[in-house]
Amino acid sequence: MNTFGNIFKISIFGESHGHGLGIVVDGCPSGIPLSEEDFLEDLQRRKSGGKGTTPRIEGDEPEILSGVFNGRTTGAPIAVLFRNQNTKSKDYSQLFDHPRPGHADFTARIKYGGYNDYTGGGHFSGRITLGLVAAGVIAKKVLAPAKIEAKILEIGGTSDINKAIELAQETRDSIGGILECKISGLPVGLGEPFFGSVESVISSAVFSIPAVKGIEFGAGFKVAKMTGSFNNDCITNAEGKTESNNAGGINGGITNGNDIVFRITVKPTPSISLPQETYNFKTGKVEQLVVTGRHDLCIALRVPPVLEAAAAVALADLSLIAQTVKRVF
Amino acid sequence: MNTFGNIFKISIFGESHGHGLGIVVDGCPSGIPLSEEDFLEDLQRRKSGGKGTTPRIEGDEPEILSGVFNGRTTGAPIAVLFRNQNTKSKDYSQLFDHPRPGHADFTARIKYGGYNDYTGGGHFSGRITLGLVAAGVIAKKVLAPAKIEAKILEIGGTSDINKAIELAQETRDSIGGILECKISGLPVGLGEPFFGSVESVISSAVFSIPAVKGIEFGAGFKVAKMTGSFNNDCITNAEGKTESNNAGGINGGITNGNDIVFRITVKPTPSISLPQETYNFKTGKVEQLVVTGRHDLCIALRVPPVLEAAAAVALADLSLIAQTVKRVF
């Protein structure tokens, strides 16, 4: 299930060290201005290169293969391709037999009977999110003028992010983080009852991002300690404006016209330089593994544009579906 | 989008005060023993009647309309119907004009152009989860011998649940809670890459339960403060058994053979006896609303079987899909 969406359908493909990776977006309305340049800002934000990110630098140049004509979307599927360039030809077969803890090495091996591409994490690499970011750029245009912004709240347990990264570098360990995403400017009425709630659709998209282990909307886990009289958001006008926003902009699974607000937690990168114990299929024993290669100390640093993209594709789909739920008489 | 699943497809219908509500389950394998009695235990657990739950007592008797023959599932769709009986004929029109804070009254009115059934919350009532519980009973049989168990961790911020309820009763306010769900006995390999991750599919189902505002898997939000060396679960044998279970039984979106563990937060029931301020469409002003009628002080108390059901339908679908991802040569 590498596809997502009912109307704004996206289909993702690719591996970390294969020929290429990308996305096909079906169901995007026609007439939207789109060019390769439009992808660059979010791709740049996702890129490594900063403190705490992997030294593997990719060009990450998107090529629009289809679906755009004279600078606008045509209504036909939009395919965006990224070529892999900076793939190291090192031997990854060790990881096949000696699966890294915290990675998909073990589960993919079992699920696919040993046929999975294990080089660089294969289809389970965080690199696949490039395609999601590209889809997100298109989705944001569908949602405009609504705005989606994700930011890092804390890294390694602190909001002093520089300090957290330095500490991790010293200890050669990795660290996680918490991000917040806010969507403003959406109309009332996105989201479908029951299985199509805004929370259902956003969380479904967001948990496709590797390393995400939790999500909460509005006041989130704090609601467990609140009383109803405190948690309820008082509606103040006919447009649904509320005083507080404990609901995170969603009631009954449907947008209420206030900002959608949610937070996610990102686990520390499982690949670390420190030696770790893990089962070795070849020897049949638990043995020490040292993961070599280039890694992010803190993958959370690169997640903001990916998180925005996940929220955008979820909401773009819901916004198109919402057009179909109208009284016709 | 009142449907869920790719193979084990469920379609939910009904309103709180309509003629009936229920579920259609399509794609259930044939040959599974099933009778109306099988539903009773989980329905009983979901029922009100205890301290902190609504005095509205329903018979909640399930009728299997189709899909079962000679005591076993046939492979055809299984329809289960519940009749509404104890519906009070009081006038709900007040809520149409004066929407309750924290409820779907406002969003449903706008989304459906005023045509939504607002009596008793209509299709947005927690009562609709009866159908989900029924689907869950069937899903659990598909997953057997795996076991799904949800329990309450805390209510109103404390694990002393009796005390929390008494306090809420005194203050005429409502309270929320945190639940944990554990699934044991699943094989390695359920879950699909990217958009079909176990976390994606479970969270998508779970957020269909009204009042859920957050979900976290394994160590959850705590991973943000962990280092990789601590968070990684050491694999100890060829079956994937891990020492710790910070991953909550899932790597790369795929079950790793350990227990799946996740927690959710449930908000306090928005209907409370205390007067609240909210916009009145009729007068065009923010005015005091007193919600009368029968309510749960703490809806979280009734959520455990619903949560199990949501997890069960998600995993039943993934377990059937997993059968199709096999090497064939």
Next chain:
Amino acid sequence: MNTFGNIFKISIFGESHGHGLGIVVDGCPSGIPLSEEDFLEDLQRRKSGGKGTTPRIEGDEPEILSGVFNGRTTGAPIAVLFRNQNTKSKDYSQLFDHPRPGHADFTARIKYGGYNDYTGGGHFSGRITLGLVAAGVIAKKVLAPAKIEAKILEIGGTSDINKAIELAQETRDSIGGILECKISGLPVGLGEPFFGSVESVISSAVFSIPAVKGIEFGAGFKVAKMTGSFNNDCITNAEGKTESNNAGGINGGITNGNDIVFRITVKPTPSISLPQETYNFKTGKVEQLVVTGRHDLCIALRVPPVLEAAAAVALADLSLIAQTVKRVF
């Protein structure tokens, strides 16, 4: 896969001799007037009772379980239930071991490992189309003011339908027929490229009707003998009006504003009074089978409202989807 549609999703359930059968329609726009009376005309047209149809007369009374409030659709799923009443309690176990030729007795037995409900054809009975007709009534309202009309072109090879039925009655055999369906008043632009062509979606729905073995659009199989200059329909104005209609109202899979026209062929009812040879699982031999009970001599006579319903649900879905393919800038 007893579900159909992307936005206007229908889920069908029931067996011929079970407790009941029906349909759940999800994604129907709100605000459409709907009552149980609205179903009666098409149900009546589908009913048996005329010359050449089965003597089993059902009440076929629809009950709307959900999704309608104050006489209009609410936007929530609409469930319609039919109770089975006139089910004969005769022993059908013979058909389990001695499968009728031309029926699903054999294939269902193998597919479901012997757990299928074989009484009265179970879920494979033509009686299940009651639910489809109900969904069709709703779909027609979504499509209004467009009109859908199906009629019988020939029965048993002749347009003298009375004569054909009399001949079949004399010979105690069954006969097939050809029907035509015409949809007028649809706008240009329904249908999606490639897999969502109008022909794809209509044929997919139409072949769910038991006994249909062929479908052709516009000039249909005759196009194989035409030249391009003859077959091409000259466009005569800006609304797409064409002189001829060999395309059956569809170009590139998309409605062109002219009438949609298609024909189907319906096979003779496989249940006949004449003795037939077929394999007997119990004896392991090919033996004579005499199918007793009440049958239609010509099922095609009852298909017109079912055919309209299949076309209607297909087009209702496409018409809702078409609303999402708009330029937004």
Next chain:
Amino acid sequence: MNTFGNIFKISIFGESHGHGLGIVVDGCPSGIPLSEEDFLEDLQRRKSGGKGTTPRIEGDEPEILSGVFNGRTTGAPIAVLFRNQNTKSKDYSQLFDHPRPGHADFTARIKYGGYNDYTGGGHFSGRITLGLVAAGVIAKKVLAPAKIEAKILEIGGTSDINKAIELAQETRDSIGGILECKISGLPVGLGEPFFGSVESVISSAVFSIPAVKGIEFGAGFKVAKMTGSFNNDCITNAEGKTESNNAGGINGGITNGNDIVFRITVKPTPSISLPQETYNFKTGKVEQLVVTGRHDLCIALRVPPVLEAAAAVALADLSLIAQTVKRVF
């Protein structure tokens, strides 16, 4: 809706004169040997170059972008890309204003608000079927050892195909044809009840092929003139072998173990050298149009591998789904 399938999901993209076109296949089982060479035979069969086909010769070289590792499928999505090379840079804007009869020029213009890529037919070009053929090659491997073979029965109303083409060349007109497809070696039990019937799923895929206007299974339209006693296929053994095959290998929508047989009709290529009348948006008048450029006299000649591919993707999906309908107790 450029996607197809529940488990074996394909997503098609591209335009005739764009950068490239192709397919993403999600849900293909792992472990299947696959290389670029495997595509060449069917691509060659689809190619132009013979008598009656367009002089536009494409390299049509497939590139596997993802989903294959060490010569076998991995279980991750398989993306196959074809670059467009021999695209003529001529001005197509005439066709935008003066739509060709029998083509999607008019319908696409209206549907997409004028933003569609109209060069070379854009996304509505028969060239897009390249991607379908590629998906078909993979699907055939999923279905192996079952065999799928399509052949031409007649062209221009005759089985003397050479003569028909010569006649068309002389008259500068185009001609249609009838093809038959046979699938042998499938097990009993593929196909789902009601909306997932084998006929539904195959026809849905087949009508995505441009120019197909009709389909019939088994005895097809002839069943309308048959009696039940003649049309019913006598079952002769426990494997379901039948004497005749009027059902085309399908009962109740489910494969019965005999050959699946169906026929389609293909309309004459709408692009012809003869002048035709059609509405001109620019002048607001019906005017003569002469379609220049390279065309197939008889597109049916190139359809056999495309038809096999459509049948293959439909059946591959049903064969994977069929694995999930098993008794588990």
